[in-house]
Amino acid sequence: xxxxxxxxxxxxxxxxxxxxxxxxxxxxWWIVEALLFRPSPQFLYGWRRWLLRKFGAKIGRGAIxxxxxxxxxxxxxxxxxxxxxxxxVVLYSLGPIEVGHDAVISQxxxxxxxxxxxxxxDFPIYSKPIYIEPECWIATDVYVGPGVRIGRGTLVGAxxxxxxxxxxxxxxxGSPARIIKDRVAGPPR
Amino acid sequence: xxxxxxxxxxxxxxxxxxxxxxxxxxxxWWIVEALLFRPSPQFLYGWRRWLLRKFGAKIGRGAIxxxxxxxxxxxxxxxxxxxxxxxxVVLYSLGPIEVGHDAVISQxxxxxxxxxxxxxxDFPIYSKPIYIEPECWIATDVYVGPGVRIGRGTLVGAxxxxxxxxxxxxxxxGSPARIIKDRVAGPPR
Amino acid sequence: xxxxxxxxxxxxxxxxxxxxxxxxxxxxWWIVEALLFRPSPQFLYGWRRWLLRKFGAKIGRGAIxxxxxxxxxxxxxxxxxxxxxxxxVVLYSLGPIEVGHDAVISQxxxxxxxxxxxxxxDFPIYSKPIYIEPECWIATDVYVGPGVRIGRGTLVGAxxxxxxxxxxxxxxxGSPARIIKDRVAGPPR
Numbered sequence: 001x002x003x004x005x006x007x008x009x010x011x012x013x014x015x016x017x018x019x020x021x022x023x024x025x026x027x028x029w030w031i032v033e034a035l036l037f038r039p040s041p042q043f044l045y046g047w048r049r050w051l052l053r054k055f056g057a058k059i060g061r062g063a064i065x066x067x068x069x070x071x072x073x074x075x076x077x078x079x080x081x082x083x084x085x086x087x088x089v090v091l092y093s094l095g096p097i098e099v100g101h102d103a104v105i106s107q108x109x110x111x112x113x114x115x116x117x118x119x120x121x122d123f124p125i126y127s128k129p130i131y132i133e134p135e136c137w138i139a140t141d142v143y144v145g146p147g148v149r150i151g152r153g154t155l156v157g158a159x160x161x162x163x164x165x166x167x168x169x170x171x172x173x174g175s176p177a178r179i180i181k182d183r184v185a186g187p188p189r
Numbered sequence: 190x191x192x193x194x195x196x197x198x199x200x201x202x203x204x205x206x207x208x209x210x211x212x213x214x215x216x217x218w219w220i221v222e223a224l225l226f227r228p229s230p231q232f233l234y235g236w237r238r239w240l241l242r243k244f245g246a247k248i249g250r251g252a253i254x255x256x257x258x259x260x261x262x263x264x265x266x267x268x269x270x271x272x273x274x275x276x277x278v279v280l281y282s283l284g285p286i287e288v289g290h291d292a293v294i295s296q297x298x299x300x301x302x303x304x305x306x307x308x309x310x311d312f313p314i315y316s317k318p319i320y321i322e323p324e325c326w327i328a329t330d331v332y333v334g335p336g337v338r339i340g341r342g343t344l345v346g347a348x349x350x351x352x353x354x355x356x357x358x359x360x361x362x363g364s365p366a367r368i369i370k371d372r373v374a375g376p377p378r
Numbered sequence: 379x380x381x382x383x384x385x386x387x388x389x390x391x392x393x394x395x396x397x398x399x400x401x402x403x404x405x406x407w408w409i410v411e412a413l414l415f416r417p418s419p420q421f422l423y424g425w426r427r428w429l430l431r432k433f434g435a436k437i438g439r440g441a442i443x444x445x446x447x448x449x450x451x452x453x454x455x456x457x458x459x460x461x462x463x464x465x466x467v468v469l470y471s472l473g474p475i476e477v478g479h480d481a482v483i484s485q486x487x488x489x490x491x492x493x494x495x496x497x498x499x500d501f502p503i504y505s506k507p508i509y510i511e512p513e514c515w516i517a518t519d520v521y522v523g524p525g526v527r528i529g530r531g532t533l534v535g536a537x538x539x540x541x542x543x544x545x546x547x548x549x550x551x552g553s554p555a556r557i558i559k560d561r562v563a564g565p566p567r
Contacts, residue, residue, distance in 0.1 A: 228412075230405065230408070231405075231408065232405075251387075251388060253387075270388075271386075271387040271388050272387070273387065291383065291384075291385045291386055291387045291388075292385070293385065293387070293494075293501070296468075296470070296488075296490075297488065324383055324384040324385040326385065326494070326496060326501075329488065329490055329521070330488065330521060341384070342383075342384035342385070344496050347490070347521060347523060347539070347541075348521050348539040348553055358384075360496075363553070364553065372384060372496060373497060374381075374382040374383065374384045374497075374499065375382065375495075375497040375498040375499055376382065376498075
């Protein structure tokens, strides 16, 4: 009798159509990202929106996406009007990522839709969607895990890690992120 | 009656002279950083000090700044004699950043002087200075937030997050960083 | 009488043979990494294994190493058969790093073998080896500090920080990482 391994990665297989596009198309996006997206000057926001849309992303008008943003599979990404995606943000879109209008994802934050089943030796990969609802502020260097929904207007403080859903209209903080207090919408100006 | 939004980013405006230099000058720095600073071989410390000084940074002699360091606005940065700024450190200098002599900022640490008022729908940006006093050691992947002062000789352990001032001569750790014990200066050798 | 400084970095000296190779060889690796390793298309796993082996790394067959992995000194690195090293992982191999067969180091994780003695004003550098035993899963954005050994099959959750050894066959989480429960090996498929 042989012991069952925790992981036997020689048996790992990517599920068919996991990426949602053929391999050559994925490669093409990575080349376009490296040569046309990343080296673009910061102020060319329209150019980067156009590139992402050409690869199937739904990008609202006025969305601000920095050249250092990495998007794994743009065809699984939706970004609302006037949303901001900051420097060095990673949209690890093995599954769908939706960022609502007027939401802010600050620098270095990582939205991770993918994971593996650690109870199976062939380490099966899966993805779950992430929803950042409108008017959220995900501050600097926040991690958001697979399947998480963050409710409208909620602020997640810098360096927090979000493993479970957070309700709307709150200020949250920590690893794992916990609700600190209500977020009060200010007076219109 | 309409509900007040948490964030309406179409109304966001950068305050006049927030960057401290005209737009073309900021762009010029980013081009210089991409073409002359980042690709420079590691041992050319003098070259990188010279470049930063040309763009208004105050850099002491013998300061060790790695090619992967990102400096948002060099004209708001002061680095003391023999200080070290490690690989992949970000000096997000929307406001002033001062690093004292003989201080060490280790790899991947992020000094963030900027934030937004989450109580106003036009999401006003502001900055507060960061002071890292002489002989501090900010270890690997530490976050330091806007307005923070870290006192002389204090050591902040790897992966900590600093949201409030820390006194001098301590060893601190955690998120948020807390004082663990005194740091004892060793015998001269 | 003068006060002893916490840090006097003008007195710092790298110990002889700390890097294990002559300076020109270290530079050569950094040039090769920048020009031949990092720009290589993702699917060229064999090419990157070959490059690392040419610079003294011991790399098993079928090991999956992404182009964005940074390896400080490849001659101090051992990676087992079918192990995965994910995007933006840093193998900061001032000292030896061993990753066992079928182990996974997920994106953005940082394996740091180096540190300094904060009790000495000349800030002496040292390194301690890191051992990631076979079939471990070190998830996204985990920090592993100098001298740490993680036992066979143990899973360290996303965003954790590991400062001390972890035993085999556990699921661990947090900063510092703590044991949550046993990891149960699944049925063979």
